[in-house]
Amino acid sequence: MLIGIFGYSFAWFLTVLLLSIGLTAWGSFDIRLGYFTPTFFRKKYTAEGRVALTFDDGPSPYTVEILQLLKAYQFKATFFCIGKELSVYPHIARMIINEGHTIGNHTYSHPKNFGFLKEREVVTELEQCNxxxxxxxxKKPQFFRPPFGVTNPSVAKAVQYTAQQVIGWNNRSLDTVIGDDDKIYRRVRQKLKTGDIILFHDTSQRTVDTLKRLLPYLEKKGYISVSVDDLLNLQAYED
Ligand SMILES: [Zn+2]
Incomplete structure (x- = not known):
């Protein structure tokens, strides 16, 4: 009887252990699983046609052209900016804000080894950009988008410490990978649906050229781009 109970408990313990190891490995792979920290990657229920265009790695001189395009269609967007670039182009950052768009944190220096930083190092990257x-x-920004979409225990603890929210995406343009703006345009269009958070980078002419086709398409199909805070009903900045 005693052995029976022990054997049963051990099998149960082993099952739970294996499950948790599996979940941990899986959770660090895909930002959309949001296993380590709650991550917003789309809005499930929202008014028909609402999507959120987002731009990472700026600001840059290309941002200015993107702002002109957004203005022409009365679309709002969210810019996840790198702290170092903000120091170089503060006037472009002010344009983003003055035109009613949202700015989020994308670290101070966008380290290539971001996935390997310790909690303390992630906090430093976040705070310097804040x-x-x-x-x-x-005001202090509430939104953070991790470089390369990495979420792991260090990132989770760091954003808990800085009390910020992780914003992912579910429609990835691959505009830094695909060389041809026509292919990028068709890729985004093919996956497009209400509630999408769409990932672009405001760092190349290719992205500007993609938007010159995508924005009229969105308008024609009845889509409207709003900021991430608007789409998700969240606050973009601390009170
Ligand atoms: Zn980035």
């Missing part, structure tokens, strides 16, 4: 955004916007 300070610069605060100087421009006047």
């Amino acid at each position: 300070v610069i955004i605060q100087q421009i916007v006047g």
